[in-house]
Amino acid sequence: MSVLTKFYAGDTVALAKLISHVENRGPETNRILAEIYPKTGKAVSVGITGPPGAGKSTLVDKLCARFTADGKTVGVIAVDPTSPFTGGALLGDRIRMQDLASNKDVFIRSMASRGSTGGLAVATSEVIKLLDAFGKDIILVETVGVGQVELDVAETCDMTIVMLVPESGDSVQALKAGLMEIADIFCVNKADRDGANRVVSEINMILDIKRHKTGHELPVLAIQAVNNIGVEALYEKIKTETDLLKSGENYEKHRKRKIRYDIIKTIEHRFTDLLKTEIIPEEKLRALVDRIYKGEGNPYDLALSILNSLK
Numbered sequence: 450m451s452v453l454t455k456f457y458a459g460d461t462v463a464l465a466k467l468i469s470h471v472e473n474r475g476p477e478t479n480r481i482l483a484e485i486y487p488k489t490g491k492a493v494s495v496g497i498t499g500p501p502g503a504g505k506s507t508l509v510d511k512l513c514a515r516f517t518a519d520g521k522t523v524g525v526i527a528v529d530p531t532s533p534f535t536g537g538a539l540l541g542d543r544i545r546m547q548d549l550a551s552n553k554d555v556f557i558r559s560m561a562s563r564g565s566t567g568g569l570a571v572a573t574s575e576v577i578k579l580l581d582a583f584g585k586d587i588i589l590v591e592t593v594g595v596g597q598v599e600l601d602v603a604e605t606c607d608m609t610i611v612m613l614v615p616e617s618g619d620s621v622q623a624l625k626a627g628l629m630e631i632a633d634i635f636c637v638n639k640a641d642r643d644g645a646n647r648v649v650s651e652i653n654m655i656l657d658i659k660r661h662k663t664g665h666e667l668p669v670l671a672i673q674a675v676n677n678i679g680v681e682a683l684y685e686k687i688k689t690e691t692d693l694l695k696s697g698e699n700y701e702k703h704r705k706r707k708i709r710y711d712i713i714k715t716i717e718h719r720f721t722d723l724l725k726t727e728i729i730p731e732e733k734l735r736a737l738v739d740r741i742y743k744g745e746g747n748p749y750d751l752a753l754s755i756l757n758s759l760k
Contacts, residue, residue: 499612524580
């Protein structure tokens, strides 16, 4: 029996194998993704982002419990920082989510960011599709907590939750720098601490202009994830956003945007592979470096000549 056959039969071991193959850009990656693509489009993916220590893993744990209590199946992608020594994930989130390991309705996968500056592993979008085709109803994507550069999550996921805490004194500046543009829902976690109400008020003041322009609610919730306070309200907001996403013109616009993203990213991935294996393999690159080191030319003209040769 093939891995794909086992995958369609609901075998989680087969799912894990396919994820590893896609994450490592195995030779069958494109064929696998093309095969499962017609079975995608049913799951809702929710990105959860924010600075380190905001409580993202704790919130994922509580949301998983809430979704499964409602009869939903959940896939979790926890994007961990890459070890500078091994190139693998540090797996901190997997350790913090041990309580979910015994839940048969939850599948957790830690992935290494592998140097991605957008807070997401390169293969995250493709792994979301595998979980979708596998039959998961909700896919939660927790991103590397690197703050302002985590804008890829908005392109990859159906909706985005930005988490902040009262102690993050640069919260408003972070919002102005870009996080405000990607979020559908804001959560101020650890709301029992001093300054929480002030942060909520500041975020609301900033968002009022965008609300007026777009007509979008953009809720700001004060929560205590560790105590499960405010999680139910967040759960309801996610359901509301999902209903809006699937209605009328919103759905068509959203689906076309996602298809556009998939096309561009697939080309980028394939071109990167070709660049390293065929266009300028390591041996050729070393020769060019040696030439430039000896004073024969410069990086810019040589790079341009390589690009021109592809036309």
